[in-house]
Amino acid sequence: MSTDTGTATTTTTTTTVPPGRIGDSPLRPDGTLKVTGEFAYASDLWHDEMAWGVTLRSPHPHARIRGIDITEALTVPGVWAVLTADDVPGENAFGLEHADQPVLASEFVRYEGEPVALVAADHPETARRAAKRIRVDYEVLPAVTDARRAMDPDAPAVHRPGNLVRHLRLRRGEENPTAPVVVSLDFEVGMQDQAFLGPESGLAVPAEDGGIDLYVATQWLHVDQRQICLALGMPAEKVRLTLSGVGGAFGGREDLSVHVHACLLALRTGKPVKMSYGREESFYGHVHRHPATMTYEFGAERDGTLVYAKAYVLLDGGAYASSTNAVVGNAGTLGLGPYRFPSVAVDAYGVFTNNPPCGAMRGFGCVQAAFAHEALMDELADTVGVDRVAIRQLNGMREGDLNITGQVIDSAAPVGELLQIVADFPLPPERGEGADPRSLPGAVNNTTHGEGVVRGIGYAVTYKNVGFSEGFDDYSTARVRLEMTGGEAVATVHTAAAEVGQGLITVEQQICRTELGVERVVVHPKDTAVGSGGSTSASRQTYVTGGAVKAACEAVRAAVLERAALALARPAADLRLDGEKIVGSSGEVLTGLAEVLGDDAVEETVEYRHRPTHAIDPETGQGDAHVQFAFSAHRAVVDVDVELGLVKVVALDTAQDVGKAINPDAVVGQIQGGSAQGMGLALMEEIVVTDGHVRNPSFTDYLIPTILDMPPMRIEVLEYADPHAPYGVRGVGEPPTISSGPAVAAAVRAAVGKPLRRVPIRPEHITGT
Amino acid sequence: MRITTRVNGTEQEVDDVWAGESLLYVLRERMGLPGSKNACEQGECGSCTVYLDGEPVCSCLVAAGQAIGREVTTVEGLADGERLHPVQEAFVECGAVQCGFCTPGLVVAAHDLLARVPSPSDPEIREALAGNLCRCTGYEKILDAVRLAAERQAQA
Incomplete structure (x- = not known):
């Protein structure tokens, strides 16, 4: 199956299959409702006599709450209820892996934006105004906002007993390996946001049996239900959830947002309560992708064959654990990419800080690491004088190989083939005289007519685990x-x-x-x-x-x-x-x-x-941690205006093995959208946090790719069935987000000739000004 | 404040509107027309795009009072009864809809583009839709949809 959407039509070639069955691409059943505006997203829900709930959040990254005075807020006409931690009937705690996050802060706030109080009123503006009249007496405390500093034994502890969430130690092969060629680098990845378009929303309706019915946009109803029951002190049969229309997720809806809050307000007021975040609150209301600080070293033979890898990965988990444990698991066990390494030493850490909590986002720990291992692979290629595609093919994993945790790759691992496909795709035409400014860096800003513009090409390849790992009953x-x-x-x-x-x-x-x-x-x-x-x-x-x-x-x-x-x-x-x-x-x-x-x-x-996975050895990181692996490769072509530091991605071509394309058109849609998110992290997307404060919680200041930023994509989909999986399927959604960004970053480096060891690459990094 | 306006061809009158409410809020919460979406509420994402007297606007940036006595067309007003507009049809057929939260705004923006430029070039499509953010699709299938809708309109 291949598509070339650079031309006027999409062509998809598959063998003939009966309409509507697997292998065909029937239209999605909710498509018509979505194009007519009739599809009910969580923020569209409405109920007779419903009240609106809002959240009061902490302005401080770290503070002790000495007292909360709600009396003035309660006097605002139209207010139905004002709630604080004292009103949480069950356990005031939730969390995906550890229940370490308060439903409403009681003694401490640990990040800017942490929920402190709730208001229900008959109009959302009334509720917001009342929330401003809640008096919270904060004693501001020193904040730990640097992940390295958080590792210091004498740093203030965000939680007891300390700031370490997880240290994954992985050792394989020789203890002190040496090699004739050694390359190393440091790399930093900024904090990315899922930026789903539909903000967090839900409607809680009190039921006659004393329970609650919650209609909410989420990624996992039952894990929400478990946490809500704990906080409300109610059994599961009284806490019933229904999925409402979800406006995108990408990991950002794994953790609770409005869920318990809306239920608390509904149970207190006896009225249906709707909560719906605006964009600014959404930036505070969900976890983000962990920022990473990494140091990598590869040892190799003179021909480029890898001998060993050493990697240090530090992930800033922010104020609460969320899924940091599992993200460290991925960054550690998969963080050297789809290559064969005889000897390995990896230390991956996740720590608490007073920064915004970080957790799941598409690519989950592999995204950060891929920027480092792919940049270093280019460095090795250049050092030994081997082509950048060839060095990846030389070292690329094959079926039957052991990965760095000693797990057998027991189905297709077409690393070399995927790279060959993207390398063989035709290159976009050279920029001619009189190019449309919209196709140049700066686009409609008309900042260049081609002068100062340099082209670069970059490659990247990845592999990602599919399904939950390390022994989880998935x-x-x-x-x-x-x-x-x-x-x-x-x-x-x-x-x-x-x-x-x-x-x-x-x-x-x-x-x-x-x-x-x-x-x-x-x-x-x-x-x-x-x-x-x-x-x-x-x-x-x-x-x-x-x-x-x-x-x-x-x-x-x-x-x-x-x-x-x-x-x-x-x-x-x-x-x-x-x-x-x-x-x-x-x-x-x-x-x-x-x-x-x-x-x-x-x-x-x-x-x-699916077949069981297993915990890894705590000393060596060895074990069959994962269910399945999915591979993809990208080639990016960029034009860079080296004077202004502006980048235009000219082509972003990819090949991916999906095992079996159940719905080929939807597979392509996942690859296109995932690739865009990876490109966004390479070039523009970052939540800027200074001293624990988010500086850009809006779509004015947090930029995601527009239709002008995205190039046409060539996509080749391979279908090497995984014999262990139903129909041979291999997960599709994440690999494109992992390999696209490093390919774009590599292309920019190739154009500019600078190391560029941080993403997103900003104009000033390119110009050096 | 009382708001009287014509929405999708029907006179609408709502009372007790607070002066700070946007046209988007009034459409969604007071007129039962939640099709226009509230993704950023500061004019950056285009999800709330509607026609105001025939001009596409971000309804989140229009104070409800500004719509008094004017003509509003929302995504709910584009289909001809049960029959989808060619732009809507093309979005469904091309897979330009995933989560769909950006779709109402993009459908209105593409509808406007094709009314002005019946056979747009790719750069023209990209420029016209650059104010509409989509997080799911990478925009490729949205381009496909606009191209297909243009073709069908040319044939019709």
């Missing part, structure tokens, strides 16, 4: 129901797996059609009435929830055939479900599905687990 649940409705067979698929825009609902329909031969598949709303679907994270849903839906369909099919077998007095093993017919072993039609089902429905619920 499962999904699917309920599939088959019945006759109006003379037609209809399947209903019910999972709690979050659709965040990626197209999982389309994939669920495709799998049901493929397995059951039905045309009509209804996707039940995502809610906690069915078992957990696991997180829409780690590129895992097509694999894990897809696997669950496939397994549930197989169970339904088996149950239908059992019924048919009984009616026909034949062994079920001789029967097959073919569309709406039951056929015998030689294909003869024996009866119809309508006859077998009658007015009944057949329904099966199945939990699906």
Whole structure:
């Protein structure tokens, strides 16, 4: 399958498949609602008599709360409730891996933007004004805002007993390896934001049974439910969640935002309460990608063959743990990229500081590391005089190799092939005289007509784990129901797996059609009435929830055939479900599905687990930590205005192995969007934090790529089935975000001829002014 | 404050509007038209784009009072009954919609572009849509959609 969207049409070539089944690209079922404005996102929810909730947040990165006076806020007409930590009925704590974050700060605030109090009122502006009348008496404390400083034993502790969240120590091969060629570098990666377009929102509705119904945009309903129950002191059956329309996620909705707050206000007021962040609050209201400080060293033979790697990775986790533990896990176990290293010493650290909390974002620990290992691979290539593509192919992982944790790469690892594909793509034409200024650095600002513009080309390759790792029980649940409705067979698929825009609902329909031969598949709303679907994270849903839906369909099919077998007095093993017919072993039609089902429905619920993963050894980091690996490569071509430091990405071409493209068009969409986010980190995206304060919490000052920034992309998708995965699928969403940024950074370095050891690369880094 | 305005061809009158409310807020929260989206509320992302007397504007930057007596068209007003506008149809068919939060604004902006420039070049499409942020698609399929809609409009 290949696409060349540099021309007027997208061409997708696949073998012919039945429409709507796996391998086809049926349209997403929510598409029409989304283009007409009728699709209900979380921020569109509305309820009779609903109140609006707002959050009062800390202005300080670190302070002790000496007292909170809410009396004045309560006197504002239209205010229904003002709540503080004292009003949290259950445990005042939540967190994905450790419940270390207060629902509302009680004794301390540990980052700027930490929630301190809540207000519900009949108008959002009334609530905001009332919140300003809450008097919080803060004693400002010294803040630890530098990750290296946080590692000092005498640094103030953000939490007891200290600031270390995790140290991953990985050792393999020789203890003190030497090599004839040694290269090293330091690299820094700034704090990236998910910048999903739909701000955090939810509507909590108090129920007659004393419980609560929460409609919310999230990535994992059940992990939210667990944390909400803890904070409300309520059992799961009283805390019911339904997924509302999600305006993008990218990791930023893994942690709780409005969830408990809206429930608290609704339970207190007895009214439905809606909370919806504005963009500024959204920057404070979710975790970000960890900023990283890294030191890497590669030892190699004179021909460029790698002998050893040493890596030090320091990730700033901010004020609370969130998923720092797992991000360190990825940065440590995958942080040397898809290469073969005989000897390895990696130390990856995650620490607490009084900076904004950091956690999950697309690429999860691999993104930061890839900037370092890819820059160093270029350095090695130049040092030994080998081509930058060739050196990656020389050292690239192959199927059967062991990675740095000693895990066998037991399915396709086409590192060399992916690089060859991107290297062989035609290059964009040279810039001619009279080029359209919109295609030059500076674009519509018309800052150059080509003078001072230099072209550069860069390559990068990555591999990423798919699914949750290090022994996590990573499962999904699917309920599939088959019945006759109006003379037609209809399947209903019910999972709690979050659709965040990626197209999982389309994939669920495709799998049901493929397995059951039905045309009509209804996707039940995502809610906690069915078992957990696991997180829409780690590129895992097509694999894990897809696997669950496939397994549930197989169970339904088996149950239908059992019924048919009984009616026909034949062994079920001789029967097959073919569309709406039951056929015998030689294909003869024996009866119809309508006859077998009658007015009944057949329904099966199945939990699906991928093969287990294992904890790594705490001393050596060795172990089978991951389920599956996904590979991608990028080639970037940039034009740089070296006088102004402006960059125009001219081409961003990529190749990726997806195992099996269940929905080829959606796969391409993931690759295009993921590549854009990686490019954004290379060139423009950074939450600027000084002394613990966020300086740019807006889309005016935090820049994400626009349509003028994105170049046309050539994309080649490989389908080397993973024999361990349902249909052979390999996770798709994250690899493009990992390899695109380092390729862009490499291209800029090639154009400018400067080391540029920090991303995002800003104009002043290029000009040196 | 009372706001009377014509939205998608229908007279709308709402009372008790606070003077600080934007046209976007009034459309979404008082007129039952949440199609226009609230992604940045400072005119940077284009998700709230509507027509005001035929001109595309960020409705988050228009005070509700400024819409009094004027004509507003939102994304909800572009389809002809059940029949999608060619721009909407092309967005669905080309996979230009993922999470879709930017889509209403992009559909209005693309609708405006094609009304002004029936066969835009790629640089013209990019320039016209540069005020609309999308975080999911990388914009490639949005370009495809605008090209397809232009083709279909030319044929029609």
